[in-house]
Amino acid sequence: MKKNSTLDLITKTPLLHLDKITNGNGIIYGKLEYLQPGGSLKDRVAYQIIKDAYNSNQLKKGQLVIEMTSGNMGAGLAVVCKQFGNPFIAVMSKGNSPERRKILKALGSEIILTEQVDGQPGMVTGKDIEFAANIAKEIAKQRDGFYVDQFNNPSGIRAHFETTGPEIWNDLNEIEVFLASVGSGGTFIGTSRYLKSKNKNIKCIAVEPENASILKTGKILNPKHIIQGTGYGMIPPLWEIDLADEIITVTDQEVEEMTRRLSSKQGLYVGYSSGANVKAALKYLEMTKSDKVIVTILCDYGYKYTDL
């Protein structure tokens, strides 16, 4: 298979039957988003945001691009900005794993690390990312940069509505349940909106950390958890409650066990949010005692996490 640009490696990820994970009831497919060049689901969002920014004249060739990132959006932007000829600065909380810094540096981006407010290494909270975002916005202002603003930028949802949703539908129109963890909410909102437009009976389920389940309970018992990139204890600005038929929560222990099982049993070395998604899919099958066909997202590689 011949490709002419790194950008051609973004989108069109495969769906894999996770045959070593289920107990015989139901079928779970993982969409292998980590196979993209930046190593995560955020590559398609980065590509869409930069294309849309050029098309709306918000961004010009050579202009600085800046974003607050947990690492994955930064890696996606680093890859995409290189192809478009824009320098990129990633502003990242120190709580995100050092492996993420290494990847960003290797991809040629400038990195600014920010202090944690109430999190700890490996556990980045909503307050930590708010602090980082304010610094990113300030730098964008000072240096006439384009601030990506993944939490408020509708191009993120558009990326998933125009690519993730159609890819899943075209590969597997017998899908009955879609399930995804929530950071900015772009993956869940865009994909769910597309799938429901094709078949309104498809159940869409959001996944949250048990003790920071703001969407399900409105409460945060503990903002710290291991599912980096998700569960920031705030309702994402573009959240659409009507798309979520249900919300399933998972504990750190469940997530860790499932993430390790995906590596050791299925041969997929993925990160914690992938484990969270698959654990929630199994919980759904157990709770409903059903044999439904489920699709969920395998978001990023395990090599981005210190202790995996």
Ligand SMILES: Cc1ncc(COP(=O)(O)O)c(C=O)c1O
């Ligand atoms: C590892 C990981 N999983 C899941 C997500 C959640 O994706 P979204 O922002 O589309 O809700 C992110 C977002 O950055 C992430 O980095």
